[in-house]
Amino acid sequence: MDFFEPRINADNAPFWEGCKAHELRFQRCKRCGKVRWPAAYLCPECLSEDTEWVTLPNRGTLYSYVVMQKPFHPSLAEKVPYVIAEVDLAEGVRITTNMFDCDVSALKCGGEVAIDFLDSETYSRPIAIWKGASE
Amino acid sequence: MILDQLKNQFAIVGVGYTPQGKIPNRTAVSFHIQAVKAALEDAGINKSEIDALYVYRHFDPISGDYDTTAFTVAEQLGVRPSVIGQETYCTRGWLYNGIGLLASGLARYVVISYGDNARSGRRSFVKELAGGKATDDLAAFGDLSTMAKYSMQARHAMDTYGTGPDVWKEIAIAERQWACLNPIAGMYGKPLDDEGYFSASMVAEPLRLLDATPNSDGGRAIVLTTVERAKSLGHPYAVIRGFGSANQPVLPLKICVDDPNAAAKVASAKAFSMAGITHADVDACELYDCFTYTVEATLRDYGFFRPEECRDFLRREHIGPGGSLPVNTSGGMLSEAYFMGMTPISEAVMQLTGRCGDRQLGKLPGTKTPSIIVCSDNGAVFQSHICLVLERGE
Ligand SMILES: [Zn+2]
Numbered sequence: 001m002d003f004f005e006p007r008i009n010a011d012n013a014p015f016w017e018g019c020k021a022h023e024l025r026f027q028r029c030k031r032c033g034k035v036r037w038p039a040a041y042l043c044p045e046c047l048s049e050d051t052e053w054v055t056l057p058n059r060g061t062l063y064s065y066v067v068m069q070k071p072f073h074p075s076l077a078e079k080v081p082y083v084i085a086e087v088d089l090a091e092g093v094r095i096t097t098n099m100f101d102c103d104v105s106a107l108k109c110g111g112e113v114a115i116d117f118l119d120s121e122t123y124s125r126p127i128a129i130w131k132g133a134s135e
Numbered sequence: 136m137i138l139d140q141l142k143n144q145f146a147i148v149g150v151g152y153t154p155q156g157k158i159p160n161r162t163a164v165s166f167h168i169q170a171v172k173a174a175l176e177d178a179g180i181n182k183s184e185i186d187a188l189y190v191y192r193h194f195d196p197i198s199g200d201y202d203t204t205a206f207t208v209a210e211q212l213g214v215r216p217s218v219i220g221q222e223t224y225c226t227r228g229w230l231y232n233g234i235g236l237l238a239s240g241l242a243r244y245v246v247i248s249y250g251d252n253a254r255s256g257r258r259s260f261v262k263e264l265a266g267g268k269a270t271d272d273l274a275a276f277g278d279l280s281t282m283a284k285y286s287m288q289a290r291h292a293m294d295t296y297g298t299g300p301d302v303w304k305e306i307a308i309a310e311r312q313w314a315c316l317n318p319i320a321g322m323y324g325k326p327l328d329d330e331g332y333f334s335a336s337m338v339a340e341p342l343r344l345l346d347a348t349p350n351s352d353g354g355r356a357i358v359l360t361t362v363e364r365a366k367s368l369g370h371p372y373a374v375i376r377g378f379g380s381a382n383q384p385v386l387p388l389k390i391c392v393d394d395p396n397a398a399a400k401v402a403s404a405k406a407f408s409m410a411g412i413t414h415a416d417v418d419a420c421e422l423y424d425c426f427t428y429t430v431e432a433t434l435r436d437y438g439f440f441r442p443e444e445c446r447d448f449l450r451r452e453h454i455g456p457g458g459s460l461p462v463n464t465s466g467g468m469l470s471e472a473y474f475m476g477m478t479p480i481s482e483a484v485m486q487l488t489g490r491c492g493d494r495q496l497g498k499l500p501g502t503k504t505p506s507i508i509v510c511s512d513n514g515a516v517f518q519s520h521i522c523l524v525l526e527r528g529e
Contacts, residue, residue, distance in 0.1 A: 004268070006269055006275035007269040068277060095388070096276050109294035125276070
């Protein structure tokens with residue numbers, strides 16, 4: 001299910017390129033090692049501009065999720081209800097994503113998810129797949 | 136430490152109201168200037184004494200309005216303050232800016248103003264789209280609305296600490312009970328019960344329609360000055376015994392429910408410490424309540440209860456009329472009117488100066504005359520926070 005095309009800019013373009021290759025790419029500071037998101041020109045920890053793009057594993061834990069029941073835009077009227085999720089990846093990175101075709105009543109914050117990708121005509125985006133509550 | 140020197144040095148000496156609720160055929164700026172005019176009259180000062188004017192968040196104009204800026208508000212009031220400013224987003228900077236100007240002597244009186252025709256103009260708070268195009272990454276995930284972002288935090292607290300709709304309903308109902316004692320409240324005469332709460336439609340689950348503040352037309356303004364000047368005005372006022380401000384400038388998705396550096400925790404720790412008070416000294420709280428969950432998060436972050444105690448603490452018998460910790464005695468933004476931080480702060484001043492009619496603490500059965508009220512102002516999604524400890528001034 002597509003919503004709107006993301007706003008891609010000079011900072012975040014490699015992330016969205018990574019999504020097309022079905023990879024979660026983020027910037028890592030070559031000075032202090034901190035991985036950052038949102039994408040930024042320099043490291044908010046140490047202000048170094050020396051940056052490399054690294055690929056994080058396609059899995060994480062569910063920080064939280066919301067079931068959108070009311071459309072906040074006319075074009076969403078036929079898409080509700082849908083789930084917006086926030087997922088903690090490795091290295092302290094948290095992303096916004098969606099979860100489709102899941103049993104909403106089974107979801108629980110802290111549970112495990114895998115990251116897959118949904119390809120649209122002009123871009124791809126990460127989607128979380130529910131793997132179950134952690135014990 | 137500088138904060139200790141600022142204790143009890145400043146005061147809120149005037150509060151300005153306008154007609155509110157659904158007031159069609161009015162521009163946003165008309166509410167600003169009407170609120171400021173009323174605040175000046177309430178304070179008993181002349182408009183030429185305003186040295187600084189701060190206007191709340193800049194909105195895109197609706198209802199055919201021209202753009203409402205700090206310039207237009209000043210122009211239409213016929214004032215030329217040395218300092219005029221406006222939030223471009225929900226960055227709550229007015230307090231430190233205003234105090235700094237008063238402390239340095241650069242300003243005699245500082246006015247803070249809010250006004251909008253949000254209800255008649257059906258203002259949308261969706262910022263993730265402009266003209267159907269995404270303004271950031273989030274629109275790609277259908278993440279449009281402030282409500283979804285608050286709901287995300289509410290859900291995390293629900294799964295982690297056992298809060299949920301049956302707690303949030305207590306907040307909604309308690310505030311509605313207060314509103315039913317306040318004739319100018321939007322929900323005056325419209326009592327709410329459990330059934331009414333649960334029958335409200337889900338919007339961004341787990342938050343329902345009645346967990347969210349409705350839009351209001353209207354405005355609200357306050358006048359700040361030094362305690363020395365306040366004394367010369369010859370009427371009751373509210374002393375700023377303690378205050379704190381903090382920002383957490385990160386994306387809403389990076390806000391963590393259990394962050395030890397949450398803006399509300401940092402701001403309230405400063406304010407309580409400056410004021411030299413404990414929670415037991417607080418007679419009432421007037422809190423920014425864009426959503427029911429915001430009240431829970433604020434009281435929790437202020438340290439009134441531990442996260443897992445939310446269920447015991449947030450009961451209508453405790454925070455509603457007659458309860459031992461009155462919260463949002465005007466009905467709050469949820470049930471009185473949405474004027475951002477001006478809603479809670481003006482109510483605190485009105486309570487401390489004894490002008491609250493049927494809902495006046497100390498007159499309402501089971502309540503005591505308040506001497507200390509804690510207030511909050513909150514910006515964006517828990518990203519900017521002001522905490523004020525106000526005390527009755529003689
Ligand atoms: Zn670094």
